[in-house]
Amino acid sequence: MSATSCVSEDQILCSICLDVFNDPVTTPCGHNFCNTCISQYWSSKVQCVCPLCKEVFSERPELKVNTVISEIAAEFTQSTKNKTSSNPEQPAAKPAEVQCDYCTGTKVKAIKSCLKCEASYCVFHLEPHLTAPRLKLHQLIKPMDNLKERMCKKHNKPLELFCKTDLTCVCSLCPILGHKNHEFVPLQEEYEEQKAELGKTVAEIQQKIQQRQLKIQMIEQSTKLSREAADREKAHGDQAFTTLREHVEKSQTDFIRTVEEQEKSTEKLADGFIKELQQEISELKGSAAEREQLSHSEDHLHLIQSFPAISIVPPTKDWTKVRVHQRSYEGSVVKAMAPLGETISKAVKMLLKKAELKRVQHFAVDVTLNPETAHPELILSDDGKQVHHGNDRKKLPYSPKRFDRYINVVGKQSSSSGKFYFEVQVEGKTDWAVGMAKESVNKMGGTLRPQEGYWTVMLKNINEYKACAGPSIHLKLMSKPKKVGVFVDYEEGVITFYDVDTAALIFSFTGCAFTHNLLPYFCPCTNNGGKNSAPLVISAVGE
Structure with missing residues (x-):
């Protein structure tokens, strides 16, 4: 029976480097370590203390090679190599792939590299790192060829810390031996x-x-x-x-x-x-x-x-x-x-x-009427594009948005910046008023004039055109408009009315200082016994 059959893997692993003993030595207290590991450990301490039992030695002990442990470790290493010298079931690694360091025959593709062992392993040779308690503590990473670059060149230990003072990666011994009083964080944290x-x-x-x-x-x-x-x-x-x-x-x-x-x-x-x-x-x-x-x-x-x-x-x-x-x-x-x-x-x-x-x-907006604002005697089309007076007053719940005194209605779309344009068909009507109104106008009364938030033009008594400028301005038009265009330039403070068919200017309100939302305003006026029953129609621009 071989010596290795009488010991477990834990018994041939150094408690400092967690690897198989390399040049093992024994301390006076009877514990075994790699010669390099215990020497570097004591060099970093003020007193020589056993890492396992914590026994303090007044002087640095003279260490002797443990030949028995050395032979057992060597036999274990050799048996492991012999047992895992080939892996015929796995295909050979391709030229661009990392090879397993322990395959002696066909070099198989490595699946992991160990920073502690500075070696790469295939599926078969990785098994000890997955089963041995001590080897499980080793840091495994994806397979890499340049493992030495991940080792400290001074102490031959994995680069596990980051020195924030020098902005460099260091090993666990660097803070003690070369970077005293520096700020360190784990490499993973950095x-x-x-x-x-x-x-x-x-x-x-x-x-x-x-x-x-x-x-x-x-x-x-x-x-x-x-x-x-x-x-x-x-x-x-x-x-x-x-x-x-x-x-x-x-x-x-x-x-x-x-x-x-x-x-x-x-x-x-x-x-x-x-x-x-x-x-x-x-x-x-x-x-x-x-x-x-x-x-x-x-x-x-x-x-x-x-x-x-x-x-x-x-x-x-x-x-x-x-x-x-x-x-x-x-x-x-x-x-x-x-x-x-x-x-x-x-x-x-x-x-x-x-x-x-x-x-x-070009600044046309698709305007629709807001039924929540319509006077109870107004009748709106289902598509919100037409309105006319219907005589009968509907019983509607009170709303602060609804016009109650004058038969008015405003549009849903508002103008609070930029430019705004829409067209209203007025053909066939004897009385009407269109324009823009502040969203905050008094719905229970008021007069059509800018001082109260209205900028409108109107037709009264078939041929009497006025700009409701407070006082009103009588307009002499070359022809009777069939369709009126309303244009708002909010920043310039201008509201202009056009005869769409002739492109003639009807009137312009200028020098206005708008500070509120403006809404399209419509008043079809009373139907006057059927003489003014034609609706105001919001028409698509260009029709």
Whole structure:
């Protein structure tokens, strides 16, 4: 029977390094340690104390090699190597994989490395580290080739601590022998701390990436909107210049036609005169020939008898005052272009109005009526787009949001910054009022004027248009609006009303200092016995 069969693995492991004895020595108290381990241990202490029984020695004992333990440890190491010299059931490690240090035949892929043993193990050779109590205490990591880099070069021990003073990784002996009074933390603790910091750094980088991606999206969106605006502007420009070209071409055609008609009139008059003169010339030539022939006659009697009739010159038209005046065309171009300039001016003004309306329509908001604010006599459509007066007062619970005195209603959507636009169809109505109102207006009364939170225009008595500016301003409109556009520029303090069909400006409230939410305001007025029963309709912009 071999010596190793009589001892357990714990009995051949050094209690300091937790590995199989290497050059074992025995202390006077009878305990065994690796010579290097106990020497380094005592060098770090003021007194020489046994690590196991804590016996104190007045002087550093002279240590002697324990030959028995040495032989048993050597036999155990050799038997372990022999027993685990090959692992034929496992495939050989690939070139890029870490090899098992204990496979003597085919080198198998290592699955763990031990920092204490400075070796890597395959599944088969790792078993002692998973079963032996002392070896279980060794630190196993994923297989690595550079294990020596994880060992302290001064003390040949694993780098287990982090020196915060020198910012270096050290072993357990470094704090005693070389880094006195320094601040140390376990390597795992520093790892977790730096990992957390690294996580914060990664998160910050990711945030920067997201911010820049968002900035790219914003730039791309701005570029897209700019391109769309440019396309719209080019389309408006094409339309404007096409209109101008049409006016110019029509004026040019009219001018040429007028000149040509005048020219033809002159030529026709001249042709008539020429034909008439040619006719007289022909008749006079005939008379002259007849008289010339008679003058050569030798019949004295015939000449004398005919002379009274042919002695008189035939009557002709008096052409002395007849003139075909040369027509002067000087100034015709200027005269023809004078109304063209006025036409173009009107066309340009109309195009500018349409362009301005197109610009504000870009800020259109999909407005719907808020039934919680509607006066009890108002009837709202299911889609919240139409409202008209219905005479009968509905029994509704009290609400501070609801208009009670005037038959008003406001929209759900509010304006508290930027720009805001919507359109209301007013066709077929004899009375109405639309505009904007503060969200906080008095729902139980009040007057339609800015001082009380209303900016509105209204129609009264079919043709009487007013801007409710407090006092009201009578408006003279070129045409009766069928659809009214309402535009709010909150920061500029401006509310503008447009006749959508003609793009004409109806009225603008300027110099307003808005500090509250503004809501779209609608008043269909009473139905006036059916004469004003048509609803106010919030229409989609562009329809």
